[in-house]
Amino acid sequence: MTGNDVGEQVRRYRVARRLSQRALGEQAGVTSGFLSQLETGRTNASISTLRRLADALGVGLADLVEPGPVSAARVVRADLRRTLSASDGMTKAFLTEPPFGHVEMYAVTMEPGGSTGSSQYRHGDSEEVLLVLRGSVRVELADEIHVLATGDSIVFASSTPHRVANDGDGEAELVWVNSPPTPAD
Incomplete structure (x- = not known):
């Protein structure tokens, strides 16, 4: 998976969660400018940053690096x-x-x-x-x-x-x- 695919997955989860780039950035400890660049494929993120983003989005790290459907629902078993x-x-x-x-x-x-x-x-x-x-x-x-x-x-x-x-x-x-x-x- 390319960096742009990861950025696209971050964007898809962020939109499904109804979060702005600013809100997600605050939760994950990154700037909205960095998120914009990540989502458009102009930069890549470290594993540490991806883990923080995944935590803030309520998903696993694999969900960001494996292409697949993004659900607007979050099921809590x-x-x-x-x-x-x-x-x-x-x-x-x-x-x-x-x-x-x-x-x-x-x-x-x-x-x-x-x-x-x-x-x-x-x-x-x-x-x-x-x-x-x-x-x-x-x-x-x-x-x-x-x-x-x-x-x-x-x-x-x-x-x-x-x-x-x-x-x-x-x-x-x-x-x-x-x-x-x-x-x-």
């Missing part, structure tokens, strides 16, 4: 989800993979007594949506308290101090959405 287990009795399974577009989704499990932490926190300027699939949770939004049961949902600004806790006797399962995704702190 249930048994291959990345998970984050917090010390506060909460586990997040990523339902979306980076690069996130306009939405970031998690499947959340909270053990009895589990929570997002001991105090309220805020981050970014996004909307958050919680849908309780099983169990119940207490959602603290500044001075407001909302108890949600199975099937209930709530929407709030991520800039509002918030905390979510499972005060029940059983495990709680939630779908948690941030739109747009908030940057890591």
